Amino acid sequence: MTYKILVVDDEPDLEPLVLQRMRRHIRRGRYEFVFAHNGIEALEQLEADPNIDMVVSDINMPRMDGLTLLEQIPNVSPDIRAIIVSAYGDMENIRTAMNRGAFDFVTKPVDFDDLQFTIDRTLEHIEQWREALSTRDKLVALQNELDVASKMQQSILPTSFPSSPSYKTYGTMHPAKDVGGDFFDIIRLENDRIGLAIADVSDKGVPAALFMMSSRTLLKGSAIGTTGGPGAVLTEVNNLLNEDDTTGMFVTMLYAVYDPATGVLTYASGGHDAPLVVHPDGTSELQDLTGGIALGVLGGFEYRHESIQLEPGDTVCLYTDGVTEATNQQGELMGIEGVQVLFGSAPPTSAEQAGVAIMERVLEFTGEAPQHDDITCLTLRRD
Amino acid sequence: MAISAERESGTVIAKADGRIDGSNASEFQADLQGVIEDSDKALILDFESVSYISSAGLRVLLLTAKTLEGNGAKLALCSLSEPIREVFRISGFDNIIPIHDSQAEATAAIGG
Structure with a gap:
């Protein structure tokens, strides 16, 4: 030159x-x-x-x-x-x-x-x-991009949690330092039913945040518009996400519908961790997976759903892999067992208490170890 | 994370090891693209030494599967440890990528 x-x-x-x-x-x-x-x-x-x-x-x-x-x-x-x-x-x-x-x-x-x-x-x-x-300019640009993505992610989280005399809900997310892809949503449906969604997008940054926004919008639209169950909702969202996707981005999502009239929770998993149901005595069961693949991977996939009966005092916990894959300084994973042990000695007293307790448990477990993934949980307790 | 590969009559067998996560997913993708040739009929990924795979790693596998499919070729995995097998089960990726217990089994399945 x-x-x-x-x-x-x-x-x-x-x-x-x-x-x-x-x-x-x-x-x-x-x-x-x-x-x-x-x-x-x-x-x-x-x-x-x-x-x-x-x-x-x-x-x-x-x-x-x-x-x-x-x-x-x-x-x-x-x-x-x-x-x-x-x-x-x-x-x-x-x-x-x-x-x-x-x-x-x-x-x-x-x-x-x-x-x-x-x-x-x-x-x-x-x-x-x-x-x-x-x-320096590249770093600043990257930081700006991450800030934008982080704001988009925060902006779609619900700030109020539906409740009634017969149930309460609660959701919380602890974002990773470098923006992750978790989100959750609580959707009011017909006949006082509510939809609960928790999801994890496979990537980070602005493209992932945009994918997150469209996943969430499609889910909401489909959840409100459908006459079918959660399986049909995921099938529809998945088909829409696959329409012209070349990015290879996908989202794992668990979508559940709770009917307060009967206490029945119907859920479908799109490649997402199974719900954990915790009883008032502290015992808990990890529910069956429904065999669904992450959304955005395979168009035309038919998602199935399962139903479980919640009894008064039961708490259902939905969570992302930020919980199960929480890693301590020795490199050990917490696993869902960490949550089960926690509730074994101190059963949840409310939806909010359960969510906060899981979050505190994860942060206590990881200690000073760097947190690479968002930690998110969404809880519902039948009162 | 490192990859070593050998090729026998159009089937590439590649071994990955260590963690595959957001920090090295693009490297993993570049490595896989590096070992695949247009004329290959199949890629078998031996995951025996892989200790962890995040969703960023799964995304690379998805893109690789799509690339191979475009060439009329197949992708298969083998020798997954139990925790890794669980990741494929939960994410549902075992629906789109065949998983085998051993290299021999994967080779036989691809050949047949």
């Missing part, structure tokens, strides 16, 4: 001298020189030509001297570095120039080998600086 160097000097003989002495580098395309005769002209050129990489400037010049120019350069081109040319032994001006941000200096009469060495050193510094800037 060719570096463009602006030489600023009121001495008319300097231009041909520079072109002569640097001719080999110019011919090889390493340097290109442009010239100005004072600080004002230099600033005009810098403003007009964003491709100038560095400045070599004399100090004593009419209209605007080199020291004033040094002060002004950052206002025009903040990333430009300057070398100052001063009289031999003029320490005062050299000190001033360095204090005003000059990268280096050479002394008169100009030794062109030294000048070339100093120019190269400066250009090398500029390269490193630009690389650092671009890395």
Whole structure:
């Protein structure tokens, strides 16, 4: 690549001298020189030509001297570095120039080998600086993207939890440091029934957040519109997600419908962990999987559902793998057994207490170990 | 995570090991693409030494299966540890990717 160097000097003989002495580098395309005769002209050129990489400037010049120019350069081109040319032994001006941000200096009469060495050193510094800037910009862009994804994820979570004298619901999510893909939803259906959904999108970042938004919207639409059960809902959502997908993204989802009139919970799993039912005495059972595949993988798949009877005092816990795959500092997984042991000694007293207790258990188990996945649970207790 | 592969009459047998998660899924994908050739008829992935696979890893398998399908080729897995087998069972991925107990069994199934 060719570096463009602006030489600023009121001495008319300097231009041909520079072109002569640097001719080999110019011919090889390493340097290109442009010239100005004072600080004002230099600033005009810098403003007009964003491709100038560095400045070599004399100090004593009419209209605007080199020291004033040094002060002004950052206002025009903040990333430009300057070398100052001063009289031999003029320490005062050299000190001033360095204090005003000059990268280096050479002394008169100009030794062109030294000048070339100093120019190269400066250009090398500029390269490193630009690389650092671009890395920082990439990091900032990435961070912005993650912030957007995180806000999208937070924005779709319900903030109020349906309840009635006969049941309560609760949901909570502890987001991973680097945005994950969990979400949950609670949907009011006809005849006082409610739909409970918990899901985990296979990827992170904005594309995953968009996939999450569309999954959630499709689920809500299908859940409210359908006359079929949870299996039919997942079948429909899956077909829609598969319509023109080439990203390979998928979402594991458990969708359940609770009917408070009967206490029956009907659920279908699309590649998601099975529900855990905890009884008032602290015993618990992991329910059967319904054999469904994660949504977005295989169009046309027919999802099945199962029904279970909840008795008064029973709590059903839906959760993501942030719970079961919580890992402690020794590298051990907590598993759903961790939750079962917890409730074995302290049975849930409410939907909210159960959700909070699971979350606390997971955070206690992982301790200082880094958390790579969202931790999410959704609970319903029949009172 | 590392991959080693050998090819016999159009069937590639590749061994993966360690953890396959969000931090190395794209590397895993690139490695798999690197071992597959257009003329291959099947890819058998030996998961004996895989200790963990996250959904990001499953996604790579899904994309690989689709790529192979586009070439008229098949993907199969073999020698999964019990916890890994469980991941495939819960996620339902055993519905789309055949899982075999051993390389021999997978080779026989692909051949037949």
